[in-house]
Amino acid sequence: MTNADARDFSLDTELEETRGWDEDDTDLLETEDDFESGYADEPDPDEPDPEELTTGQLDLAERHELRRVAGLRTDLEDITEVEYRQLRLERVVLVGVWTDGTVQDAENSMTELALLAETAGSEVLDAIYQRRQKPDPATYIGRGKVEGLKEIVAATGADTVICDGELAPSQLRNLEDRLKVKVVDRTALILDIFAQHAKSKEGQAQVELAQLTYLKQRLRGWGGNLSRQVGGRAAGGVGIGGRGPGETKIETDRRRINTRIAKLRRELREMKGTRDTKRQERRRHQIPAVAIAGYTNAGKSSLLNRLTDAGVLVEDALFATLDPTTRRTTTADGRVYTMSDTVGFVRHLPHQLVEAFRSTLEEVADADLILHVVDGSHPDPEGQIAAVREVFAEIGADQVPELVVINKADAADPMVLARLQQREPHCVVVSAKTGEGITEARSVVEGELPRPGVEFSALLPYERGDLINRLHQHGEIDSVEHTADGTIVRGRANEDLAGELAAYALV
Structure with a gap:
């Protein structure tokens, strides 16, 4: 059985709508910087959603619905083809916000998120998205829609929600408080996949550096429960977002994380030096x-x-x-x-x-x-x-x-x-x-490919066959003529090789 057989990613035009949530119109007090940081003047998730009943670019019906991506599940009948899951899958619901582009663009993005989730070792139970001008600064999707998402999570038995975007710390905390399950954003999901696939020492260090940089900005956003004991069914109960540096790294304070980041950067600089040396050697030749x-x-x-x-x-x-x-x-x-x-x-x-x-x-x-x-x-x-x-x-x-x-x-x-x-x-x-x-x-x-820059004509002694071999490897030979005095070669070479040929140049 192939991967394509094991999962149903078909997208059709049928959309299931969930209606009937009413929210009051109110003004947002947050600045754009506050939204980016997720800390200062955080929006109150209990306040009505300021966007859902506004008029403007979005059709009224579009603003009042959660759209289900039809058929987007990853039920597996033959698990042997993905051994790293070890028969323990996280059960996830995907959620996205469609801000621009076509419906097909939105569903393509959700399909890709499902592929990412499956790669991380998850079973996708459902996928929904909402049409909005921008993500809600408090809860990512509309605050009224969070209750609808909570019902879907309960009905499917999901233990994780994955959002198709990067969440601010406050959004992450607010969603987890309301949904009562683990919430992971797209960034953490991709970092988790990288952590699974990194094999070399350099790759593992690069992934750990990226994860710690991400986690460092979210120490407050993860609230008092820094360890986030997920009880998930992937990777031995660790789950998405828990691989790589792991729980012990999350539970450290900012100073210890900074110390580890500094150490990783030193190690990567040393590894970079080795690669730079090899690259410079290629450039020299x-x-x-x-x-x-x-x-x-x-x-x-x-x-x-x-x-x-x-x-x-x-x-x-x-x-x-x-x-x-x-x-x-x-x-x-x-x-x-x-x-x-x-x-x-x-x-x-x-x-x-x-x-x-x-x-x-x-x-x-x-x-x-x-x-x-x-x-x-x-x-x-x-x-x-x-x-x-x-x-x-x-x-x-x-x-x-x-x-x-x-x-x-x-x-x-x-x-x-x-x-x-x-x-x-x-x-x-x-x-x-x-x-x-x-x-x-x-x-x-x-x-x-770039051509060698120096044209040459040279009479090479027969004992300098090494130069002819190097010309074949690093130059272009237009003609070769064997004479009693040696081999007349014409063509193009790089500057270093042309300098060695200068002693045999034909006048």
Whole structure:
């Protein structure tokens, strides 16, 4: 049984509405800064919702309903395919706020949240969202709608609610006080997945740094119950948000967290030094670098394997690759270049992760070419492209030459592929699974690599075959002529190699 068989993510137009909650109109006293911080002048969750009965952009009916995403459950009949769950799943209800875009955009976002929740080891019982101009500063969804959500939680037997956004500490506390179950936001969910998948020492340190940075800002927001003993059924009773640093880290005071953060940053600086040394060595030899980047689960590792025979582990899971993999490969004419697989991106990638993984993401920013891998079979590939390019801009990679690689052509709608090719003229269409388009992709990549900058003509003695070998690896050879005095070679080389050839230059 496949993952696709095990879960039903079908979205249809049928929406179940819950009506009949009335709230009074009142003015909010909070400033935008207060909403962001979640501390000063926190809104009173018992006050009426100021937005629900206002007139303006939203249709009245839209403001008065919770919409259920039809069929969005992850009931599993065959649990053996996800061993890390160990037969103990958290039972979750998903909730979102739809502020802009179409209904399909809102449901795509909720579907992605369900995939994230399943990756973290949860069973999704229900998914609802509300149309609002902006999230409620006290309770995320409308304060009257919280009671409706509480009824859904009780009816389904859920032990966790996951919100499709980052919650302020006060929102988190207010929701937990009212719902009487654990509440997790999108940021904590993604951090939890990273904590599960980090394998290397550097990856684990990066994830822990991101988690502690997130938790440090929420020490007050978690109230007196800092440990948040969840009693969940995932990860041995720890549950989402409890992996990585764990309860003992949450229970420390701010000083101890700051001490740990400082230690992690020192360790990461040392690890970064090792990577920088390797990168500088490649630059010294002027070896071109290609970075494979893109949305999570777009098929980046599969593409790396196809292009380089790297043998990287491939999993059909979100964020399966956290530790960068670099492989050396050659062009058809023997030039050497490197190709790196990097961590996948996602909509609203937590800022804490971008900062913690900045040294890893430098592989993308310092590349000579980015292969931007796109899942052509996804319902919203354009949205994924936009989300990835936002991260490119944040890490300073938006000026690096980019080749869009539309993957999973074997499973994609031909109309969607045609639309993407028209939208992204500098692209290739491939299937890393079947090998379709890989030869063309490899040829385009080789044509995009930076060329050596110095032209040369040299008569090399036969005992200097080492120079010819290096020219094949790091230069371009246009012609070779064997004479009695040696080998006449013409072509292009980088500055260092051209300097060595100067002693044999033809006048």
